[in-house]
Amino acid sequence: MNARLLALLPAAIAINLVIGGLVNAMGLPLYLDSIGTILATVLAGPAVGMLVGAIGQVLFGLINGYQWIPFGLIQIVIAVLAGVAASQAGFRSTGRSIAWGLLTGLVAGALSSIISYVLFKGVTATGTTAVVTLLRQLGLSLPVAVTASSLALDLADKAVAFLVVGALVRSLPNRMIGRFARAALAVGR
Amino acid sequence: MSALLFKGAGFTYPGAPSPALRDCVLHADAGSITWLTGALGAGTSTALLLAAGLAPRHTGGERTGTVLTLGVDPALPSSGAALGGRVALVLPSPATQLSGIAETVFQEVAFAPANLGWPRARITARVSDALTALAISHLANREPGTLSGGEMQRAVIASMLVLEPDLWLLDEPTSALDTAGRALVHALLRREAVRGAAVVVASEDTDGLHQVADRLVVFADGCPVLDGPPQEVLRGERVWEAGAASTAIAGLARAAGNAAPRPLTVDEGVARWAR
């Protein structure tokens, strides 16, 4: 692996693991644990994005004890979708970024609800599970409650994640855009 | 044959409106210390990246003309084999030069030799010599991230010294060091030149350089405009015209309307102006 990727990847993975905490410190109930994956995909392609997402998920499990390694699959799906979005200049405007974010959120939400229900009995990260419990008390069945809460949170989380990465890449200085040719394509510059 | 040779070398960063280096002719010889100075943007830092081959191989952008580093064109992908571990590069911000996986300063300095697959005994011996040379043996077991700026800069220099390079490329190598630290690094560079290495320093810190450098090259607007013995260049007027600067005392003499050649040190200043 060339030295540039050895320098880029740890930073992108660390962003996946740190930005959530940063945003929570501001009282926003978002995970944003895929910004590094999306950014790496836009800058260096989906293969790199998948690696960032996968290693990030393993390290998240290692550090926090939560065993979310099965959710690594979702990071890979996000990298694929972000790659498709980038190839279609999906980050060219706020509107397009959010649209691609919602699409990714839909797919990610559906997948995570299956994993959450089948493997984890609907109990995953505190935020999501609190919503599940609420819906359950309103009388929804567990599978429906899990699916609804995963979808709702993932739609919001991925929309904001795509929004942030799109706004960032659009505002990148010329020197950086010149260094990451793919990024220019992603924002139609 | 020069350790470093630029013939009509030019370079433009990707997305940059104008070239950072234009039609640059420069050489640096083994066994001597060549000091490059110039205002910000004059091209000295770019010259070092070109010499190391990182421009354009890593930076992207366009290079023109010829660059030969230890007789090889460093921009060629195949140059890695010929130059690997023989060219040392020290950049201004120590924090970004760390390996990222060392838990101790010892492991940090041993990073490159380990990557090159040196035998363990040789690594241990060379690392402790390098730590001693930079007077940081007492930091061997400290975590690199917890060092002060000056300590980190010495650790980065030590992690290059360990390789016994044939060509040193140093960009503002003493920016975070105090007076004593600066003197120690200058003495170290002199010993490296005596050992036969070519030492090229890019720095605006001209205060101590006339006791260190064998040759001073002043850059302006992307290419060398002055090249000569430090004492002569620093006492003259053209160094200021090129947008660079001489020592603090020479600057004071110039502000006081003194004509060239001007005093360089406090002692010379006292001799010149004392009643």
Next chain:
Amino acid sequence: MGTMKPLLMEGVHFAFGNASVLEGVSLEMDAGAGVALLGANGAGKTTLTRLAMALLHPDQGRVITAGEPTAGRSPEDLASAVGYLFQHPEAQLFARTVRAEVGFGPERLGWATDRIGEAVDGVLLELGLSTLADHHPYDLPQPTRRLVAFAAALVARPQLLVLDEPTAGLDRAARARVADVVLARRASGTAVLAVTHDLGFAAAVLDRAIVLAGRCIAQQLPLTELLGDHPDFPAPPLLELARRLGLEGVRPAAAVLAPLLTSHPKTGTLEA
């Protein structure tokens, strides 16, 4: 601002957990004062500046910044009165242009748009950044980026400037520009507290030295007296020369010393 002191600390104690950092620190700064905060790494210099900015609060004693105790207040409350330059200032840059970056503070403070425009243009002129106003900060070399962050700390014309290593990583021209601006702001009444290892800069633009050691203020005296007499603080070239030429009590800056050296171009003897 009348007689209100930009910064007052009375018997300040501060500890990280059980590791005491500052014990019984008292200091006072008047309008226009210029203080260099010196001391070894870990002596508590940055902690003291963070206390002044209400980024930290004392365990005992009082910190009064811009006439108001910092107890119960947070940095954003002091943002209009205090300009704080962090050690790695470029780490806070995010806007697409220098103008937008520098205007961020005043905008957060709710200034009117035209007032923001004037303040930004003024500070960019002061720092020689006017031609770069529409450049992206990350398209500029790192020293210039640091100058942009410095402009962001100055733009709201605070009455107190707290600077952490203001000249670190700057090129010669930028260093001279920062020195000129600090002197000009002090002349207009702004107090400046600077943590610095750059003794040439300190001697040229600041007056008093506060040396932190052993968790308290070990020494507090004019800079020109301290530098050169203390092993840790050697005298920078211009101060050394001024002292050996018998020019005591003169600010060791080229602009000040030069006229005193009006010497015959040929013989170079001192006629003043």
Next chain:
Amino acid sequence: MSPDPGPHVGRFHPFTPLVLTLCVAVLAVAAPGPKTAAALYTTTVVAVFLGGVGRAALRALIPLAPLWFFLFLLHGVLGDGDQVVILGLSLSREGLAAAVTQACRLGAIATASLTLYASFSPARFVDAVADRGWSFSTAYLVVATLLALPRFRARALAIIDAQRSRGLRLRGSPLNRVRAIGPVTFPLLLGALAEVDERGYALETRCASGVVHRTPLDPPLDRVGDRAIRWLAGAGAVAVLLWRVFG
């Protein structure tokens, strides 16, 4: 990555805790009912205490507490099927069993995982990989990220301090907070990207790309005991998995 990985577990070859953690995960997923899951969890906790890393088992309770609470709530209290009254609460028998099983599964995995993290020494891991001649890049990415985390967290806090000192208010209306996302996250992202070039130059100059066989600085001992534990645990886990899938 606590400074002292514990008196006993530190003696193991770095790969041993790694393989054991994977085995515990496989066994946990394969555990059919509450009894087997509970047995696995207790064995894991006992083993961890014997290994001298008891505090990892205790620290695991922090992430586990909310999970256990919601499992009990969702499946116990709100579970359907025939009810049983315990301590005045009417709980679903079947739901409770499912909740206990899942709780113990997560308990075993979280305990093993945090023990691995507590005993993880980056340098020994890199040396173990180098000793085997495996891919240095993968070891580099894992270790460089773990060691970068404290630096990124510190920088994130510094950014919040810096923006607040310029007047940014983080509390206030949700719109105000969403608008604050840019000034808080962009500096971290741009700063990280701006550093990539210089970090890449340093890694290239110090021959970190295209490493063929790296010299381990202090190769960890791989005793027969270590290898035996790894093979036995691995075989056992695979056997249980096969039995569970095809049994």
